Amino acid sequence: xxxxxxxxxxxxxxxxxxxxxxxxxxxxxxxxxxxxxxxxxxxxxxxxxxxxxxxxxxxxxxxxxxxxxxxxxxxxxxxxxxxxxxxxxxxxxxxxxxxxxxxxxxxxxxxxxxxxxxxxxxxxxxxxxxxxxxxxxxxxxxxxxxxxxxxxxxxxxxxxxxxxxxxxxxxxxxxx
Numbered sequence: 001x002x003x004x005x006x007x008x009x010x011x012x013x014x015x016x017x018x019x020x021x022x023x024x025x026x027x028x029x030x031x032x033x034x035x036x037x038x039x040x041x042x043x044x045x046x047x048x049x050x051x052x053x054x055x056x057x058x059x060x061x062x063x064x065x066x067x068x069x070x071x072x073x074x075x076x077x078x079x080x081x082x083x084x085x086x087x088x089x090x091x092x093x094x095x096x097x098x099x100x101x102x103x104x105x106x107x108x109x110x111x112x113x114x115x116x117x118x119x120x121x122x123x124x125x126x127x128x129x130x131x132x133x134x135x136x137x138x139x140x141x142x143x144x145x146x147x148x149x150x151x152x153x154x155x156x157x158x159x160x161x162x163x164x165x166x167x168x169x170x171x172x173x174x175x176x
Contacts, residue, residue, distance in 0.1 A: 002042025002081055002173050004060065006035045010067045013037075023079045025051040035076045038065045042173035043086070044130075046145055048078045057143055059132055062173040082130050082170055084148040089129025089169030091146060097122045097154040097161075109168035113137035121164040126150045134166040141165075 001020070008014035017031055026032040035047070040060045049055030049072055058072050068076065088107075095101030095117075104117060112118045114137070124133075126146050135141025144158055146167075155161040 001083065002040065002045070002062075004041075004045045004079060004081070005039045006031060006076075006079075007037040007039075008034050010036045010073075012039065012064070012066065019079060020081075022081060024053065026077050026079070027051070032077050033074050035068060036073050037067055039063075040065070040173070044082045044170045044173065046080045046082065047072060047076045048080070049075050051077045053078050053080050057145065059143075059145075059170060061171050084130050086129050086170055086172035089131065090127040091129070091131050091167070091169075092125045092127065093117065093121045093164070093167075094123040094125075095120055097156070099123050099125065099151075099153060106167060107169075109166075111137045111166050113165045118165055119162050122155050122161050123153050124151075130170045131167050132170060133160070133164055135160070135163045137165045139166060 003018055003020045005016055005018045007016045038060050040062050044059055044061045047058045056072055058069055091106050093104045124146060126148055128148055130148060131146040133144040133146055142160060144160060
């Protein structure tokens, strides 16, 4: 499936710890709010600012990440491995809540800010894969993980209505 090795300092320095399953509260394993770099093997991982997979999130796909980023550095409190099949991703976006209005099927990274659908999406259905939805076209702002078979009828439920500007499927890992 995959694993993540976390380090207390940037550039893989200091103490390290390996995880192969979700950790809902890093306090339980004495690693809360102290992660600055990670190495990911296999499937992607999502790091959350708060316990129980809440708060700001950052996705780490397979590879070495010598710095987790200033917005979440030393603030990671939970980790979640992506277990879904990430091949052949597909999501359907809807202009209005309850899957109404104009719809659009997306299969690859798409910058909605460059077209008619910028800041106009209000619901989605994920057919395959896991998707990172972002408020800004640079991947910043509010971020949301949309998982396979998820049907979200109203973006108001996540305070995201008419804010989606960029989305991309998470990439499958190659090694374990």
